[in-house]
Amino acid sequence: MTQELKLHTYFDQWMKLYKLDAVRPVTYRKYEMTHRQLVGLVPDLKMSELSRLTYQQLLNDYAETHERQTVMDFHRHIKSALIDALEEGLIDRDPTRKAIIKGTPHRKHKVKFLSQHEVQDLLNILVLDEGVNWDYFILLTAKTGLRFAEALAVTPKDFDFAHQYLNISKTWDYKSVESGFAPTKNKSSVRKVQLDWQTVIQFSQLTKGLPENEPIFVRSKVYNDTVNHYLERLCKKANIPVISVHGLRHTHASLLLYAGVSIASVARRLGHSNMTTTQQTYLHIIQELENQDNDKVMKHLASLI
Template structure:
C-alpha cells in the first residue's frame, strides 16, 4: 500500500481520520494548509520512498520561504502523521528523527506591548461619547486582556455589573462567512474576569437598551485587519508605537506583571490553560522582575548584621 500511496495522499487521509471534528475548525484549517504545501512541495514523493534525506530536503524547501516557527509547525504536523504511519507498518523507520529546522530570518514584527505611559496616551484619545464603536472595543480589551474573538462575542448578558465581573464563555466565529457564536479556545478560557469600577460604569451605560443576547460589537461582517488598521491610526495619532489588537492583550498582561500581580492570577485572567504558557509568553518580563527581586533579596540580607 505504501508503495502506491503518495505522502500528501496519506496526510490527507490521516487528517480526515484523526483531526476532522476532533480539533477546532481553525486548527483543522492549519492542517489543511500543511496538506496543500505537501502537494506543492512533494507531488511525486511516495510514502515508501521517504528517508531522512528526502524528509530533510522537504523541510529545507519549505524553509526557503517561511520563518523558523512556521517550519516547526509544518514539521510537527507531518511528523505526527508519519509516526502513525510507522506504527501501522506503512514505513519501516521514522524519517523525521533528528530533523533540522531552518527558516528565513524573522520579519520585523510589530511591538508586542505598550508601557503604562503609552497605554494611557492611547486611552486618552479614545472617543467614548458616541455610543457603540471600536474605541469601546479597544478599551475593553485593554482593561480585560480578552482575545479578539472573545470580545466580539460579548453580549450585555455577559456583564454582571452588580458583582463587577465579565463572564467569558464563548467566542465569535469572525473568520467564517456566516459568523455566529463558537466555543472558547479551551476549557480554561471559560472564566470570570473582574472589572474595575470605572469600566463597570462605562459599559453599564453603553449596554443600556441593547438586545441582551446579541453581540455588542458585531453589526456586520467583522475583519481583524479592519480593527488593527483602525488601532494603527490611533497609535500614530497618540504618537506611540503601533501595536495590534492582540498587542493590547499583551499590554494588559505585562502591566499586571509589572504591578506585582502573580503569574498564576495573570494566567487565569487571560484564560491560559496553564502557567507554562504565560511564563513562555512573558519570559522577558518575568526575568526582569526576578532580577529586581534579587536586588531586593541582596539588600535585605545585607541589612541583617
Template sequence: MAKDMKLHAYFKDWMKLYKQGAVREVTYRKYQMTQRQIVLLASTLKMNELSRLTYQQLLNDYAETHERQTVMDFHRHIKSSLIDALEEGIIDRDPTRKAIIKGKTPGKHKTKFLNQHEVQLLLDSLCLDEGVNWDYFILLITKTGLRFSEALALTPADFDFARQTLNVTKTWDYKSKEEGFAPTKNHSSIRKIQLDWQTVIQFSQLTKGLPDNKPIFVKSKIYNDTVNHYLERLCKKAGIPVISVHGLRHTHASLLLYAGVSIASVARRLGHSNMNTTQQTYLHIIQELENQDNDKVMKHLASLI
C-alpha cells in the same frame, strides 16, 4: 496499495479520520493548509519514497518562504501523520527523525506590548461618546486581556455589573464564511474576569438598550486586519509605537506582572490552560522581575547586622 499513495493523499485521509470533528474548526483549517502546501511542494512524492533526505527537502522548500515557527508547525502536522503510518506498517522507518527546522529571517514585527505611559496615551485618544465603536473594543481588550475572538463574542448578558465581572464562555468565529458563536479555545478559557469600576460604568451605559444575547461589536463581516489598521492609526495619532490588537492582550498581562500580580492570577485572567504558557510568553518580564527581587533580597540581607 497504501505504500504507493502520495504523501498529500495519505495526509488528507489521515486528517479527515483523526482530526475532523476532534479539533476546533479553526485548527482543522490549519491541517487543511498543511495539506495544500504538501500538494504545492511535493505533489508526486509517494509514501514509499519517503526518507530523511526527501522529508528534509520538503521542510527546506517550505522554509524558503516561511519563518521558523511556521515551519515547526508544518513539521509537527506531518510528523503526527507519519508516526501513525509507521505504526500501521505503511512506512518502514520514521523519515522525520532528526529533522532540521529552518526558516527565513523573521520580518520586523510590531511592538509586542506598550508600557503604562503609552497605554495611558492610547486610552486618552479614544473616542467614547459616540456609542458602540472600535474605541470601546480597544478599551475593553486593554482592560481585560481578552482574545480578539472572545471580545467579538461578548453580549450585554455576559456583563454582571452588580458583581463587576465579565463572563467569558464563547468566541466569535470571524474566520469562517458562516460567522457565529463558537467554543472557547480551551476549557480554561471559560472564566470570570473582574472589572474595574470605571469599565463597569462605561459598559453599563454602552450596553443599555442593546439586545441581551447579540454580539455588541459585530454588525457585519469582521476582519482582524480592519481593527488592526484602525488601531495603527490611533497609535500614530497618540505618538506611541504601533501595536496589534493581540498586542493589547500582551500589554494587559505585562502591566499586571509589573504591578506584582502573581503568574497564577495572570494565567487565570488570560484563560491560559496552565502557567507554563504564561511563563514562556512573558519570560523576559519574569526574568526582569526576578532580578529586581534578587536586588531586594540582597539589600534586605545586607541590612541584617
C-alpha cells in the same frame, strides 16, 4: 493503484476522513495548510517512493523557510497520517522514524506594549458617547487583556455587573466565511475576568437595550486588520507608539506585572494554559522585576548590620 497514490492525495483523503468535524475548525485549517505545503513541495511524490531519505528531504526543504517549532507541527501532521497508512498496509515501513527536525533560527518576537502613561493618553481620546463603536472595543481590550476573538464574542449577558466580572466562555470565529461563536483557545481560557468599577459603569450603560445573546461589536464581517488600522490612527492621534489590538493584551499584562501582580494571577486573567507561557512571553519584564527585587533584598540585608 495504491502504488501510484501521491502523498498529498493520501493526506487530503486522510484529513477529511479522520479530522474533518473531529477537531476545531481552526485546527482543521492547520491540516489544510499542511496539505497545501505538500502540494507545493512534493507534488509528484508517490507513497511507493516514501523512504527515510525522501521524507527527511521533505522536512529539510520545509525547514529552509520555517522555524523549528513550525517544522515540528508539520512533521506531526504527516507522521499521524503515515502511521495510519502503515497500519492499513499502504506502506511497508515508517519513513518518519528517527526524522531530524531542523528549522530557521528562532526569531525573538518583540513584545510591544505601552507604558501606563501612554495607555492613559490613548484612553483619553476615545469617543465613548456615541453608542457601540471600536473605541469601546479598544477600551474593553485594554482593561481586560482579552484576545481579539474573545472580545468580539462578548455579549451583554456575559457581564455580571453586580459582582463586577466578565464571563469568558467562547470566541468569535472571524476568520471563517460563515462567522459565528466558537470554543475558547483552551480550557484555561474559560474564565471570569474581574472588572474595575469604571468599566462596569461604562458597559452597563452601553449594553442597555442590546440583544442579550448577540455579540456587542459584530454587526457584519469583521477583519483583524480593520480594527488594527483604526487603532493605529488613534495611536498617532494620541502621539504614542503604534501597537496592535494584541499589543493591548500585552500592555494589560505588562502593567499588571509592573504593579506587583503575581505571574499566576496574570496567567489566569489572560487565560494561559500554564504559567510557563506567561513567563516566556514576559521574560524581559520578569527579569527586570527580579533585578529590582535583588536590589531590595540587598538593601534590607545591609540594614541589618
